[in-house]
Amino acid sequence: MAEFRPIHYMGNKSRFLSAIEAAVSAVAAPDSTACDLFAGTSVVGRRLAMTRPVISSDVQAYSAVLAQALTRPRAFTSGEVRSVMEAAHGWLAETESGMQDLLVLEERAMSNADADPGTLADIIEHGSLTTTGRGSSQLQAAKETARSVLDDRMATMTRYYGGVYFSYRQAAALDALRYALRTTWGKQRDATATAALLGVASDLVSTVGSHFAQPIQPRTAVGSLKRNWIRQVMRSRGVQTLPAFETWLTRYASLTPTRFECRAVQADYTSMLANLGPEVGVIYADPPYTRDHYSRFYHVLETLVLDDDPGVTLVPGSSQPSRGLYRQNRHQSPFSIRSLVMPAFQELFANAKRLDVPLVLSYSPMSEGTKARPETRLVSIDGLTSLASEYFADVQVLTIQSSSHSRFNRVEVSAEVRGNAEVLIVGSN
Incomplete structure (x- = not known):
């Protein structure tokens, strides 16, 4: 049976679950709890919770929602839906009437995209309502009209990401679902319904890799229109949001709950390690491998879960928003910062030793790199095993064969991983 993937995710572990589960079971104390320390999509936590209690921890709020939904999914009645x-x-019905100019402009742009993609490209590049003074006069006027309606309706998806990551109609429907979940369950929204909303957003986004690191680039560096993006954008923006949400609710309803409890915690890894109790018998850790901060790739999903007004980081020295429209004060992982990565691993290993529990660490070997990124990993496997041997009496490196991660599709950015793309480093005393 195919593993359940709640969102499109870089470094997805769905293909490696059997190997991870076997490695954890081989070193964990009998009947002990496993701590999934960088839980991400929580697919590993779900698998481990089939055989033992789990603490699923991640600094990102969306991870805790996915952990709850994957391990204790809820089936909604037809009346609730x-x-x-x-x-x-x-x-x-109350909102779209005030943004008709935007909706009509985008629909015409999509209808004419094959013959003249310029208007749709303009919307993707300058469509966010946080961007001012950019784009055609028609787009600017339509945005100004919509602002007067959307600013008072907590329409975060539409104001920030409409036109850029989603069509305006899709973004408005995401905001409508945010409103519906808020009015149905209040501030403590149902985890399964929220997870379904995350799945919808991940499916709808019209970007390379279905993440939110940056929008499609419809033009070359010299401003000429490309054409290879049109079909993908048209396909993604043709999906209807509300029916997709019902489909995701059905998917979660079909999931079998886990045999054991999975406690979801939103916490930085240092805080989680400081608060682990004696019931924990093994730590599984899957920290970032590269300089790419995951908060940059999934900031829109984080905003959906937090249900806040995230603000937007600005281009340095400018009043214009960053191209990716990133949240203000987003998390920066020390595992993605060259000067901090080795101290971060030292802290991880030292805490596992202090707790006297084995550690199963997922990591990926360095590849040959690319012109843009000559070194794709911040630490080599040899460097990690050497460091681990200072804290653990026994260090093993287990290879997962024929693995490759979701990656950028541009060859100059993403190195082709040679041979084995995933290893498990197991340290125990």
Whole structure:
């Protein structure tokens, strides 16, 4: 049976679950709890919770939501689904009338994209309502009209990401679902419904790799229009948001709950390690491998879960928003910073030794790199095993064969991983 993937995710571990589970079971104390320390999509935590209790920890809020939904999924009644959908439709009816100029402009742009992709490219590049003074006069006027309506309706998805990551109609429907979940469950929104919303957003986004690191680039460096993006954007923006949400609710309803409890915690890895109790018998750690901060790739999903107004980081020395429209004060992992990565691993290993529990560490070997990124990993496997041997009496390197991660599709950015792309470093005393 195919593993359940709640969102599109770089470094997804779905293909490696059997190997990870076997490595954890081989060193864990009998009947002990496993700590999934960098849980991400929580697919590893779900697998481990089939055989033992799990603490699923990650600094990102969306990870805790996915952990709860994957291990204790809820099946909604038809009446509950109908109530949510009615609330969403009501919000849309009141809101879309004030953004008709934007909706009509985008729909015409999509209809004419094959013959003249310039207007759609303009929307992708300058469509965010946080961007001012950019784009065609028609786009600027349509955005100005929409601002007067959207600013008062907590329409975060539409104001920040509409036109750029999603069509305006898709973004408005995401906002409508945010409203519907908020009015149905209040501030403590249902985890399964919220996870379904994350799945929808991950499916809808029209970018390379289905993440949120940066929008599609429809033009070359000299400003000429490309054409290889049109089909993908048209396909992604043709998906209807509300029916997709119902599909995701059905998917979660089909999941079998885990045999053991999975406690979801939003915490930095240092805080989690400082608060682990004696019930924990093994730590599984899957920290970032590269300079790419995961908070940059999934900031829109984080905003959906936090249900806040995230602000947006600016281009240095400018009043314009960053191209990726990143959240203000987003998390920066020390494992993705060259000067901090070795101290971060030292802290991880030292805490595992202090707790007297084995550590199973996922990592990926260095490859040959690329012109843009001559070194794709911040630490080599040899460097990690050498450091681990200072803290553990026994260090093993287990190879997972024929693995390759989701990656950028541009060859000059993403190195082709040669041979084995994933190893497990197991340290125990």
